[in-house]
Amino acid sequence: MIGTDIDQAKALLKSGEVVGIPTETVYGLAANALDEKAVAKIFAVKNRPSFDPLIVHTADVRAIAEFTRHLPDKAKKLADAFMPGPLTLLLPKKDIIPDMVTSGLEQVAIRIPNHPVTQQLLKELSFPLAAPSANPFGYISPTTAQHVEDQLGDKVKYILDGGPCHVGVESTILGFEGEVPVIYRKGGLAIEAIEELIGPVQVREHSSSNPQSPGMLKSHYAPGCPVILGNIDELIKKHQGKRIGVISFKDQFTTIKPELNIVLSEKGDFTEAARHLFSGMRKLDKLQPEVILAELLPEVGLGRAINDRLRRAATEAE
Numbered sequence: 001m002i003g004t005d006i007d008q009a010k011a012l013l014k015s016g017e018v019v020g021i022p023t024e025t026v027y028g029l030a031a032n033a034l035d036e037k038a039v040a041k042i043f044a045v046k047n048r049p050s051f052d053p054l055i056v057h058t059a060d061v062r063a064i065a066e067f068t069r070h071l072p073d074k075a076k077k078l079a080d081a082f083m084p085g086p087l088t089l090l091l092p093k094k095d096i097i098p099d100m101v102t103s104g105l106e107q108v109a110i111r112i113p114n115h116p117v118t119q120q121l122l123k124e125l126s127f128p129l130a131a132p133s134a135n136p137f138g139y140i141s142p143t144t145a146q147h148v149e150d151q152l153g154d155k156v157k158y159i160l161d162g163g164p165c166h167v168g169v170e171s172t173i174l175g176f177e178g179e180v181p182v183i184y185r186k187g188g189l190a191i192e193a194i195e196e197l198i199g200p201v202q203v204r205e206h207s208s209s210n211p212q213s214p215g216m217l218k219s220h221y222a223p224g225c226p227v228i229l230g231n232i233d234e235l236i237k238k239h240q241g242k243r244i245g246v247i248s249f250k251d252q253f254t255t256i257k258p259e260l261n262i263v264l265s266e267k268g269d270f271t272e273a274a275r276h277l278f279s280g281m282r283k284l285d286k287l288q289p290e291v292i293l294a295e296l297l298p299e300v301g302l303g304r305a306i307n308d309r310l311r312r313a314a315t316e317a318e
């Protein structure tokens, strides 16, 4: 059921249930992060492999010290500047965080969502929330409560509706290898903004085998038909005769029916494009095209996160 009753969400979470929650990036599937049984339900509902760890969500920067042993200077700077916000920090965990949350890893992923509804929820709860994106494993992340209802509605008792997500792609994940800051997932906080504050960072590209951060699996965010990246005019010619869906950055393609052409941002704005990406992919997927043709954005700012999601949508599962 979808609703806006924070008390109901709170009561369910306190009794060890999973609840859909809004964040500024994407909707999450939340449970008490300190309760292994509740956390196990997240993996079951999502059909998520147990080796893929969960992000722990908490209300404010001060709470980070409760769950982590050490906050490097650069992490502190980032936390002060960008939290709450679309940034997740990988930090050495304290024992209070169950191994199931981190899939046995020594580090825990911590995030402070910037959404008024979930902020209130977290402030009123006495425990943090473990939450992955609220989609079945491997599918497109949800950016509205209805998206969650469509796919997980029969398995989740309550989905807290906070409206459409403002950012629209998941948080940027940053950890440290020794002293070196490393980005493990490009996301809603632009790498340029991070580098401006703490200097150069390394960026790990995803790999299909033995991923360090399993969200780096190559195939992800996959709609029901093949996604092909390239020059859309050329691809349309090549796929003539098929029912074609298009995801373009700014331009509408006149040979494609308007409902089958998702334009991410007519004015070419990266923030708007990110906000429309997953909902656009879902809309197209519902219309069951035989193939989706998409173009990459310039590799700057949020364009990098958008391109990462498009590339992974275009990769066939191995």
Ligand code: TXA
Residues within 6 Å of the ligand: 023, 025, 026, 027, 028, 029, 052, 053, 054, 055, 088, 090, 102, 105, 107, 108, 109, 111, 113, 131, 132, 133, 134, 169, 170, 171, 173, 212, 213, 214, 215, 216
């Ligand atoms: O924006 C977001 O981050 C959303 C909202 C709901 O907060 N959450 C999200 O969660 O995207 P999820 O589970 O779909 O993706 C989290 C990624 C996964 O790729 C996971 O492998 C990685 O974070 N991760 C979580 N904990 C980790 C850890 N301890 N070490 C390495 N990677 C970790």
Ligand code: MG
Residues within 6 Å of the ligand: 132, 133, 141, 215
């Ligand atoms: Mg996810």
